Amino acid sequence: MDAASEVPGMGDAAERQARLDLAACYRLAAHFGLDDIVYTHISLRVPGTDHFLLNPFGTLFSEITASSLIRIDADGRVVAGEGRVNEAGFVIHSALHMAREDAHCVMHAHTRAGMAVSALRDGLLPVCQKSMIFYGRLGYHDYEGLAFNMAERDRLIADLGPHRAMVLRNHGLLTCGRDCAEAFSLMYQLDLACRAQVDALAMGVPLHLPPPEVCAHTAEQLWSYPVGPHVLEWPALLRLLDRTYPDWRG
Numbered sequence: 001m002d003a004a005s006e007v008p009g010m011g012d013a014a015e016r017q018a019r020l021d022l023a024a025c026y027r028l029a030a031h032f033g034l035d036d037i038v039y040t041h042i043s044l045r046v047p048g049t050d051h052f053l054l055n056p057f058g059t060l061f062s063e064i065t066a067s068s069l070i071r072i073d074a075d076g077r078v079v080a081g082e083g084r085v086n087e088a089g090f091v092i093h094s095a096l097h098m099a100r101e102d103a104h105c106v107m108h109a110h111t112r113a114g115m116a117v118s119a120l121r122d123g124l125l126p127v128c129q130k131s132m133i134f135y136g137r138l139g140y141h142d143y144e145g146l147a148f149n150m151a152e153r154d155r156l157i158a159d160l161g162p163h164r165a166m167v168l169r170n171h172g173l174l175t176c177g178r179d180c181a182e183a184f185s186l187m188y189q190l191d192l193a194c195r196a197q198v199d200a201l202a203m204g205v206p207l208h209l210p211p212p213e214v215c216a217h218t219a220e221q222l223w224s225y226p227v228g229p230h231v232l233e234w235p236a237l238l239r240l241l242d243r244t245y246p247d248w249r250g
Helices: 013-031 087-099 112-118 152-160 180-202 212-223 234-244
Strands: 041-045 052-054 070-072 078-080 105-109 139-141 165-168 172-177
Touching: 013 041, 013 052, 013 105, 013 180, 013 234, 041 087, 041 180, 052 087, 087 105, 087 152, 105 180, 112 165, 112 172, 112 180, 139 152, 165 180, 172 180, 180 234
Parallel strands: 139 165
Antiparallel strands: 041 052, 041 105, 052 070, 070 078, 105 172, 165 172
């Protein structure tokens, strides 16, 4: 029996696998401190549809299981599962899922370091190798208040541009990936880069930053690496979940 078949009554095999992947992403976010009680969200497109899976608003990331996720359509209506939709989550995530074919998984976080860097005029600096993953590859979106306005979707799409990560000014962080493994890995690296920057700035001494050509070269090296996180990281992370939170597949 494959892993996807362990979630009965939740659509076809592709949707069941999507539910497992997204549930894993939520649990990993909680495990690594990328959650904010119930106020952020991760979504995943249901393969072959314009629907996506999301957590019911009011659930902790650490409570999410494959069967507890809700399925919503392009208009924000719940079409499978039970629970309330986070309105801001729908505006942000639906925009990217609809505009970017490669944005299968969208992850939004309010980490402490991410919020701190989002308030800096110069944003993310190339203070370390983790930062250089995003050198020339990071969008910025100005704060407009709580994301309830559907008109903001066009600006979110434009500000993300071709990138897979974005700083939401005075708000937090956002990543999107071709799968949950990529979106999670990018968020983990982006938050770690923000934490390193906050720590470096806190020392109150001048920063040493590599020259732009070195930063650009390093970014190209990192993005052109032939093996992605779905191979290098994801299997090990799933083993971590199985050892530590064995109920996540339910």
